[in-house]
Amino acid sequence: MPSAFLDDRGLLRIAGEDARSFLQGLVTCDMDKISPQAAGFGALLTPQGKILFDFLILEDAEGFLLDVDADLATALIKRLSMYKLRARVSLAPDLQHGVLALWDGAVSDGLEFDDPRHPGLGRRAVMPRELAETSASAAKADYEAHRIICGVPRGGVDFAYGEVFPHDADMDLIHGVDFKKGCYVGQEVVSRMAHRGAARKRIVPVRLRGPAPPPGSEIRAGDLSIGVMGSSARERGLAMIRTDRAEEAIAAGQEMVAGASIIELLPANMP
Numbered sequence: 001m002p003s004a005f006l007d008d009r010g011l012l013r014i015a016g017e018d019a020r021s022f023l024q025g026l027v028t029c030d031m032d033k034i035s036p037q038a039a040g041f042g043a044l045l046t047p048q049g050k051i052l053f054d055f056l057i058l059e060d061a062e063g064f065l066l067d068v069d070a071d072l073a074t075a076l077i078k079r080l081s082m083y084k085l086r087a088r089v090s091l092a093p094d095l096q097h098g099v100l101a102l103w104d105g106a107v108s109d110g111l112e113f114d115d116p117r118h119p120g121l122g123r124r125a126v127m128p129r130e131l132a133e134t135s136a137s138a139a140k141a142d143y144e145a146h147r148i149i150c151g152v153p154r155g156g157v158d159f160a161y162g163e164v165f166p167h168d169a170d171m172d173l174i175h176g177v178d179f180k181k182g183c184y185v186g187q188e189v190v191s192r193m194a195h196r197g198a199a200r201k202r203i204v205p206v207r208l209r210g211p212a213p214p215p216g217s218e219i220r221a222g223d224l225s226i227g228v229m230g231s232s233a234r235e236r237g238l239a240m241i242r243t244d245r246a247e248e249a250i251a252a253g254q255e256m257v258a259g260a261s262i263i264e265l266l267p268a269n270m271p
Helices: 019-024 070-082 129-135 140-150 187-196 243-251
Strands: 003-005 009-015 040-045 051-060 063-069 090-094 097-102 111-114 123-128 201-209 218-221 224-233 236-242 256-258 261-265
Touching: 003 129, 003 140, 009 019, 009 070, 009 097, 019 063, 040 070, 051 070, 051 111, 063 070, 063 123, 070 090, 097 129, 123 129, 140 224, 140 236, 201 224, 201 243, 218 243, 224 243, 236 243, 236 261
Parallel strands: none
Antiparallel strands: 003 097, 009 063, 009 090, 040 051, 051 063, 097 123, 111 123, 201 236, 201 261, 218 224, 218 256, 224 236, 256 261
């Protein structure tokens, strides 16, 4: 029953009597559905609808914790502060706690919650950072392989922040966008894409036949550029694919190649 310390994740504390309504007007998920029993997954977008930050949101007795890419935590606080105005909200990094990923039935002594993106991912736990590190029974690479098999993208490696829409990163498939909630930053663009079915790119699970290409490697079928590789592990990976071009290549019977590896799309394994 493995668990892994995610040293690349940071925690932000969002507290105050206006914390829920403050976040509700900004993020893609419905804050009214988040409770101590149910965490959420969402993003803060640009006004043009592209992903700036994505995060898990947990509620506890003190307010909300955002589980975010540690390298982006300071930038996220700065961005949220731009919208604070007169809201009775406090924003601060939580440097005392860390994040432990739990899967295949693992348990911990921390504050646990189901990962809302995919049931196969398991649970996460927030606990004192040193305890999270010493409690881990597996390497972070083992968790990354598990995540890839589940078909769940990770920002910064499977897609670039500031460059893609939520649909491109499969956020509509992994419970990251609520299309029935009210307005939030970038909502008009995201809703328009949903109504038009206009997402031309998708992150798709793939099988690798050959050495794993580095993230960002171009995938080609003959002279046609199909997409780029993201993360990979154990002959499996995730790739950002132009769906129309992939369909064209498949119809023509062309192999997709990245570096020295043949790429087989596994759309049936998408979340």
